[in-house]
Amino acid sequence: MQRMKFVVGGVLILAAVIFLIVTSTQSTAEYFLTVDEVSAKGAQVVNKNVRLSGAVIGQTIAYDPSTLTLTFDVAHVPGDQALIEDEGGLAEVLHAAVTDPGRAHVKVVYVGPKPDLLRNEAQAIMTGQMKSDGIFYADELLLKCPTRYEEAVPEQAASG
């Protein structure tokens, strides 16, 4: 009888934790997509939470400080770590993506302070939504610059 109480209590806790994890995962999951995948899926991903990664193209960076609106284009980079390693590491892949005119591009809009690490051939990891106008509206922007410092810690710009 005593044992039963403990078993029931344990099962209840387990059920509650599983419930929390399942519902939280469902309501907050983000699809991790590359630029190619976003372009290919088109309407399927419009208004969905997406985490998009791409290489920043330097000459497209524009910033309007009066509205804090930042726009830039990103070029396709592979999403798979092993693939990036095969192609010679992150720095090489980013360089190739930016210089290759045949790559798929996506225009990104982000409102907020201009991140310190935003520059040509940085890797941008953005969270946000693709709207029907084909522009990616980022709520969060994370940047990585692989070449310069062995242990660089990128700036994280979070908004919202």
Place this chain on the structure above:
Amino acid sequence: MVADFGYGVLVLTFLATFFSAGMAYVGVRRRSESLIESARRGLLLTFPLISIASAALIYLLVTDQYQVAFVYQVTSRNMPAYLKVTAWWGGQAGSLVFWTWLLSAFTTAVTLRRWDRDREFLPWVVVVASITLAFFLMLVIFFENPFARFYQTAEGVSSYTLPPAGAVLFTPPDGNGLNPLLRHPGMVIHPPMLYLGFVSFVIPYAFAMAALISGRTDDRWIRLTRRWTLWAWLFLSFGLVLGGRWAYDVLGWGGYWGWDPVEIAAFMPWLTGTAFLHSVMIQEKRGQLKQWNMILIILTYALVIFGTFLTRSGVLSSVHSFAQSAIGPLFFAFIGLTFITSFALLIWRWPQLHGETEMRSLLSREALFLLNNLLFMSILVVCFWGVIFPLISELVTGQKVTVGPPFYERATAPIFASLMLLMGVAPLSAWGHSTWKTLGRALWKPALGATIVAYPLIVTRTMNWIAWIGFYLVVLVLLVTLYEFWRAARARQKSHAENFIAALWTLVGRNRRRYGGYIIHLSMMLMAIGILGIELFQKETQGSVPVGQSLSLSGYDVKYEEVAQFNFKPGHDVMRAVVSVYRGGKFLGELHPRIDYYYSPTNPSETTQTMTIPGQRATLEDDLYVLLVDWQPVSTGGATFKIYVNPLVNWLWLGSLLFFVGVIIAAWPEREVEPVTESRSRVIRQVSAAD
């Protein structure tokens, strides 16, 4: 020359760890005290040896020996000497050496203790410590050699441990320099604190394994390592708080914790460690949960190695994971191997680890401790799920799906709230047996008090129900805990005719562990106030204003006065704005948000890094946090600012200070005489006599 010497010393240390592990093992098999003694001495050698190798590395760092690849990567000529020394742990290879150095220092401290009692643990502690050391030394020697140098060959310049035939030593004129973001006092001590926490958890694990192997499965191993565990926990907590403070001060996004996989990697051993600290008390006081404690310490050790691995391998996409290298699979193999071995040992000893008494009442103190453990494990499961979810979803559906901070916040908030409720209830429940009635009688006064205090505070300010629950629980725990102090001190005051302060002082001094623990609970509540404040009520605004104009937020007016650029140091310029802060027309002071520009040492026109440092005005009520985002020359006009008002956030930092006071009180050496334990150890003696 120095580099070769340092590398040679590391190789020698590697051999010494093998010698120790082997000798200890053979010593036990042959029951030879002299072999075990030589194993002990072998392990004692590792600390001076790694110290010498580290000294060689530091010498190379401070003397600008850029032919050494590691020195080139993490230092440059314009860095001050102290940063060149701390660059020791500024890169992967060096930080692995630093790890082994700390571990050898700790194992030395353990092997130097008086071993006339508990001698059966010694050989196995030596084996576990030696194997862990050997693993990290292997990584350093074969994969991440900090002493590797640049050589010019026909194919170009590359770094080598041993120069290839016909290669010429290559010395760059200057180094890359440590990332400016890391040149912050918080960042200088944050990694060593985390590492101290990580490394000191190896000691209780080593004793746990020694207890399993030697078959001495009473609570002796816990008593011997209790203080180690507390210090490990203190360092780990300190490391986590420092990391948060650094992010808040330097990264300029108005927050302190981003649920980044690397942050979670450091948080996970903290969770199991905290559960362990609580559940060992049940084993000491009631002789229960012995198997569970073993599981917790094995998990903690595995998570410590996993945490080092995550920060060092780049397996997950994270703001921290810059270090990409070949050592990932090795870490994975080592974790897998120790995990399997540990659990095999545990299963082997499982029958000897049965509880001496049974848990009977769901409301007893021990049952509530068990619940506390389950809640900590639940948070661990949430964190682990969040970290591995992208990998799992990719395996199952082929589509990488990630979860971010909202997932962790949503899933952990109810569990944290339950933990707070437990913190309010558990101190009032009795060991062995409690009923709803006794518990209710103890709890109704603080519960009513919390309602009286919390209700007007919250309802007049907000109708946010999460805040309502959160602050209610905070007040409840504060009242219950303070009442515990007051009640015990009053009782002592009456029985010993002391004044209240003296009574309180003696009381805490006599029961350091209990009252240290309560102080930690109080500090957690102060931190909870800060976290609730910034998470629920953070306000932000942004905009461009010309000189003399203001931005307004939450009753503050921030007026832009001027901006000026000056050359701070060679290669480092500062753009500093001056803003005046007003509230209700009253001048409160000036703030100086700034942008730091760092230029490449080789090409002075190339900006290598910028840093946005906020101007902060800290009060207990809130933190005004002003960022300079962008600026134009004064003639054409304005500058852009982003402003946050973070209510109550400074309670978080205050709470962390009180937290350290609490842990130090709890960890302070104490004579081990508790009536409960004495009677229990007598029981054990009788049991073993009957065997």
